[in-house]
Amino acid sequence: MIFGLRIHGDVDETLLGRALTAIVRRHSALRYFFPDRDVVDFALCAAADSVSCPLDVVDLSSSGPGHREAHENNALDKLRHPFELSVPPLARALLIRHPEYCTLGIAIDHIIFDGASIPVFLRDLETVWRQLSTGDDLPDTEVSDFAAFAAAEHEWLRGARADAAFEYWRPRWAELGPTPRLPLRHVVGKPAASGTWNREISADTLADKCARLGSLTPFTLISTALFTAFHQVTGEVDLGLILPISRRNNVRTRQGIGYYNNPLLLRVELTRGMTLDAAAGVVREATLGALRHSYAPFQAIKDRFAHLELPAPGPYLYLNMMPPQRAPQLPGLGCEFTWFDQEDVLIKFPRLSIICQTQDDGSLLLDSGHNGTHFDWPDVAAVLNRAYDLLVDQGVE
Template identity: 30%
Template sequence: MSEIAKQIAGLSPEQRAALRKRLAKKQAEDRNRVTRRADADSYPLSFIQERLWMLNQLEPGPLYNDYTAFRLTGPLDVPALERALTEIVRRHEALRATFPDDGGKIQQVITPAPARMELPLVNMRGATEQEVTDRAREEARLPFDLARGPLMRAKLLRLGEEEHMLLLTMHHIVTDGWSMGVLLQELGALYGAYVRGEESPLSELPIQYADYAAWQRENLRGEALERQLSYWREQLRGAPATLELPTDRPRPPVQTFNGARHYFELSADLTNALRGLSQREGATLFMTLLAAFNVLLSRYTRRDDIVVGTPVAGRGQAEVEKLIGVFINTVVLRTRLDGAPTFRELLGRVRTMTMSAFANQELPFEKLVEALRPERNLSHTPIFQVMFSFQVPAVGGSNEFAGLRINSLDADNRMSPFDLVVQLTEGPETVRGRFQYNTDLFEPETIER
């Protein structure tokens, strides 16, 4: 008998039970930890990557381009900026992924890191603001080839001696909103180091996105998958297939994605009032604004059963927080307004519903669609057609490094993936928002009202 076995044999029944409990907990933690996979020629896609690949086949073009524009003010070291971008592409395998179709089997292939990432410099000195905006929009709308890559590109516009605009565009299959925050943070650290003649201050990443994709495929199956599916089947039982907003034009037989945006801002007084109400009712500002938005949708549709989608970060494991990749998931939020509830009563319903939904957010939206098998209709998206998004900005405002001031700008590619998207951003004093809407359904005047 080994020394360890003797020690275990000497434990009391209570101590042995406690040991088994600790071992079971450690095994569960190990299962939930994303670890480095073995090197291979190709790797599986995550569930959202698989869906995005399919959607790209149905609607090839710029619809799933993620893009941003940074205004750079101050003396710019272009070689240092190019070197920083090259290092980011080397660090994050997701930015080097391609998705070739091998006889119907889609895998992601990680291409070698480039010796130098191209950063074309376009001279736009003397250009008008509209000309610069048009150039940025043109860049955002250029499609990607998922099979060949690369799926990230950069372009630098020179507006003046110390005024530039950096345009970054990536396909959504390799990035999300959180990733842009990671990229900006690394860009600042690397650029500053290279300007000073130093090497990269960033430690190597212990895992990569492909590790997460393999982990997700391995862990989300069997009992774990069925437990989540059971909740969502019950939650969405009998839910309406569409949210019939009154449109200015008939819905086309095949969904289009032409879009526009309308911006607005809630005043400081209204924002403070909403925060106060949220605090008194034990709700978050997100819940309060969602409840108000549901009232608006209910009045326009004359329905008391409202279904919308909302994005969540999808980064439940600490080890993936510093990765660039597409982790974002969509959670379906169903609100019942039957029984003529007061707003406080409705807020209570929304609070309970959202807490329950977020507790079951691990199920990829792609698996939910697959399980529910909603009747397919090419004229609209399945399960929901309106997206409600609320965030405290991780990217935005002003950043400064190595004497360079960075301001992120909102580039508009004039597209909309849903009938209507409402995006709200909480600031220190006010809430800023925008409606992104399908222009084949709605006139600008309707949205403005």
Template identity: 30%
Template sequence: MKRLSTVEFLSYLRNRNVTLSVDGEHLRYNAPVGVVTSELRAELADRKPEILKFFKEARAVTHTQSSTIKRIPRDGELPLSFGQMRLWLLDQSEPGGITYSVPSLLRLKGDLNISVLEQSLSEIMRRHEVLRTHFVSVDGMPVQQIAPLQEFKISLVDLKDLSEPARQGELARLASLDAAQPFDLAKAPLMRATLVTLMPDEHVLLFNVHHIVFDGWSIGVFVRELSVIYKAFLKGDPSPLPELPIQYTDFAVWQRQRMEGEVFHAQLDYWKAKLSGSLPVLELPSDRPRPATQTYNGENFFSTLSKRLTNSLKVLSQQEGVTLFVTLLAAFLILLLRYTGEDDIVVGTPIANRDQSEIEGLIGFFLNMLPMRTNLSGNPTFRELLRRVQDTALGAYAHQDLPFEKLVEELKPQRDPSHTPVFQVMFSLENAPIQPLELPGVAPSRLECHEGAAKFDLSLFMEETGEPSAASATALATSSAAMGWKLAFDRRTRLSSVPAAAIAPRNSKNCVARMPEGALNPNGIRYRQILSLSPF
């Protein structure tokens, strides 16, 4: 078997959920249990010099001692990170909005100790300053302020005396009210919890937090810490978790300092070249015209892909030397091409932005958005499109350090209140498993939470799960518009035809410009997908 190139080897690792990070001259990896065999570990050691060279050249970043995040004094004005600044400005322009609230519902069946749960949440808030942070304006500019330590209180609602239909109806009403209740960014904490008791041994936790202090990665940190702390407190033991060496505020200061030197200019040059010229505005089909001002109204729809189809897509990705993300994004681009006629498409994709080992265990808003611009012109085969999407993705990952907010500031795109700048459609694949919540004597299970808000015209979230789940869509203003796009994704795109499309001759029906009517149907990936169609 021929030796894989560096890029091919990195793609091979990503297909197996092996993530690499560079720390000085050390190469670190994070992988699911059992994936990194002794043979693969030996190959990583053997290829370490070329991998380090690849990362350093691609990202134009030398990880030196000066890049280490250090703890700063808390006695001065504390700046926001670039991402926080964007959310704060959006909140100022649209006070009372819920677009960036992150509500969730968790069913807890069993012998739940409410007092211990409350103490555990208080301990997590103590550990993570960001959960006690609020934002105030000083001379017209926002700064972070960290509130003193205080006990976190869970609101309690008892529905045991109601009939079953009445309980479920009241639970739905309470969940809807909680999701619709905005946060005041000037008041801490920016998270809240309500525990609804349905039966003596059955509760539903309504948990809500603002995105400005919490991102997707934070969910894993939060769940892991809650599991450990609750177990310890239940036994009367102190928390076994070590103190955090730095906090989110330290990252915010470090990020701003880092964007003042050569890293900033190297990253910016790449993105200016990639996003040069007129940026396309993707006009999705809708049952009404785009409003003058974006409304963020939305709706969720879900569908599933089968395990068999998932495995076939993984096999195809491995055969073509690309990641599953690349394959799915390429299929999504075909759908967008068919429905808009646009062959120059920019799709935003979120990235964890946690390359520094110091911040892997922090709760906070680290997420960055990468604009993936792909040219679909020339009637390429699906295999050719995979190459284009992979090149786009590798270039974006290699220049992921520039905050999207800073990029928009430098690009100065023509602003239009009717849509988001740079891109209007988002795609996300989450295939890194999150450790399940483990509370002794309690069986937790997640309930679907319909937020009713859409940040973009269309967002597709795909999440690999242990069991078949669903794909959801957040709609374009009306249920009919959202359902129309859901049906479009179900019918007009058959993912099962992708393997054949990848090897089809250029003039066959499987070329990108002439995908068959039934091509790319996602009914059936062991994925939770969120197809998000937004507010018209």
């Protein structure tokens, strides 16, 4: 996972390096490593004073445009390089000095870090930066300890709530499997070209549509539109998608950095000819049921049902709702949040990914992509365009 900042102003790279190292030392998850790269369910945590965050600095402020692009690409390739999981920390940073601004890229292995950790990381960067820049000493204590969450999860799995969750998931996994295959024509022979798709829904349209369909949340509205579109385009009625749920259910986890995400299967069974309005109630009930049992770890469910003859996993629909990412306020600097390689992420995995990003003005950006190895893009685009039409009331249901 790579994210970062575009920074206007003179960046003190020594201060930046100290701040990044402080963050790694303040959050135990950022110091996890895996001695055996083939056994990723066993990790160790390096001592805080034994690690620092690597920071590379590339100065392109006086380079010509041609040399600048080559050097920048080379530096970004190093930032993207896969981590050696047995060597902590599984994080690195890159500062590129351009003539008019700086770019800060932060790469952290997804095995220890989820998307909801980004705002925590950026808030901590602001806190640490301000303290260090004024000469204050940082408290020698951890801000978050992921081991406490892991211990609580282990204890939860031994209780009655876990048993109830497994019973809830058993029939749903038995019918669709862990990743329900999309009802689209599969590519035969040479893979098709990759494709991307982007749309925006205004805040007024989003609010009006959610209210008209019975006070839906934006997630339920988007998933309802997708399920309805798949049904209307393909005729399928038994549908599912995977969504990441961040299990941050208390103050400590909401302020923590780590991989708290849990893939959640949302399965619905529509009736033939169902419209968006009719599907909304079905999707809402299915969502509420899934969320009530969302604490059960995906891998634990998979292990529990390993003896069942589940449907073969296949290319699936992945829906991720993301809040606005706010840049830190660093004294004397102007910062803007930026993603790195987001389009590549959309087409990297064997799935149809849809990322919904809420903007500060309340509007919603929809970004989607697939890598062309599983479905023909015209088929995918037909479903996505239909879903968008349903969301903005274009066309007839």
